[in-house]
Amino acid sequence: MSASRDAARAIDALKRGWPVAVDGPDGVLHVLAVETAHGPSLEAFDEGAAPADLLLSAARAATLRLANQREAASPNCPALIGRVPWLDLPTAIALADPARDLETPLKGPFLAQHVDAPEAAATALRLARAAGLLPALFVRADGPVEARVTPADLDAYDDPASLVVAARARLPVAEDAKAEIVAFRHAADAAEHVALIIGTPDGTPPLVRLHSECLTGDVLGSLKCDCGPQLHGALHAMTHASWGILLYLRQEGRGIGLINKLRAYQLQDQGFDTVDANLRLGFGVDQRDFRTAARMLTLLGQTRVRVLTNNPNKVAGLEAQGVTVVERVAHKMGENPHNIAYLETKRDRTGHLL
Ligand SMILES: Nc1nc2c(ncn2[C@@H]2O[C@H](COP(=O)(O)OP(=O)(O)OP(=O)(O)O)[C@@H](O)[C@H]2O)c(=O)[nH]1
Ligand SMILES: [Zn+2]
Secondary structure (H helix, E strand, C coil), X not given: CHHHHHHHHHHHHHHHCCCEEEEECCXXXXXXXXXXXXXXXXXXXXXXXXXXXXXXCHHHHHHCCCHHHCCCCCCCCCEEEXXXXXXXXXXXXXXXXXXXXCCCCCCCCCCEECCCCHHHHHHHHHHHHHCCCCCEEEEECCXXXXXXXXXXXXXXXXXXXXXXXXXXXXXXXXXXCXXXXXXXXXXXCCCCCEEEEEECCCCCCCEEEEEECCHHHHXXXXXXXXXXXXXXXXXXXXXXXXXXXXXXXXCHHHHCCHHHHHHHHHHXXXXXXXXXXXXXXXXXXXXXXXXXXXXXXXHCCCCEEEEECCCHHXXXXXXXXXXXXXXXXXXXXXXXXXXXXXXXXXXXXXXXCC
């Protein structure tokens, strides 16, 4: 409990632009997120024997052609760039954000330093990603901090066992005037996941849709993806099944958050596909954790389900948590000229059964 509280404090501090100490098994790093730093906070953080260095993800180091300067044996090792006088905050921001590469193409030369505490560095980058920030941090060995975090704290923060039902109510919706909504709360993570129950539970496995939040598609009618039609199509399919459960998971942008998804869209406008855009930003192709969905179903008493999806990882994610998927039901819809390349990428590169 206190571990997940420490992670929540650290995530909050990083988002606000405050320094955090990351305690790894191999050392301690004090970090300040590049994205939320500002002139005075960086000046305060830089105070000491030497200015703070800059830690970037392995993916960003590869784009910046720093691979040759890092330890050959560890291609996934982040890069630590030594600060020189010209490496000020605007330069660091340009270094952190690949979506700005066309605006600021000339970068370097950089001197990559040896990463003394790779596990602490990896934890620091994980913390930034969990905060919805680009994995780019100013780092130093000491200095004042607002919060402290360990890898175990981050594990506790992610633990779906801390999810509980917070409220439930009748919610008449267009597809079912007798639907019921159930909201979940997590002890550490502020995300409020929701389940919408369509029809009446009758002891048979419900038709379930794991829907990850997509503000642009669900609310604004974006044509770049298929989320809006899939959301409404799922509710419609449930009215034709005996009953169903829509899990509305607050995992915007496959778990990278809205702002980073929009950065990924900027990169897609520059020609990168949805997979490479995520990787270039320093995130995984899919940062989602389907343990949350499994926990929600378990709390609703449903451990045998039919799942509407084209994504085998959703099925595997539920099964790994003890939820039996008795049937996968294909869920293909909403194709248009703006999302055809996106759907083809999902088919060709992420194993979607389309
Ligand atoms: N990072 C990123 N996220 C995207 C992009 N396009 C859509 N998304 C997000 O992807 C998620 C949609 O995923 P789902 O509808 O669950 O789709 P899926 O994993 O492909 O699986 P199924 O639809 O079940 O077959 C939402 O969170 C969207 O915000 C993109 O180009 N980049
Ligand atoms: Zn979408």
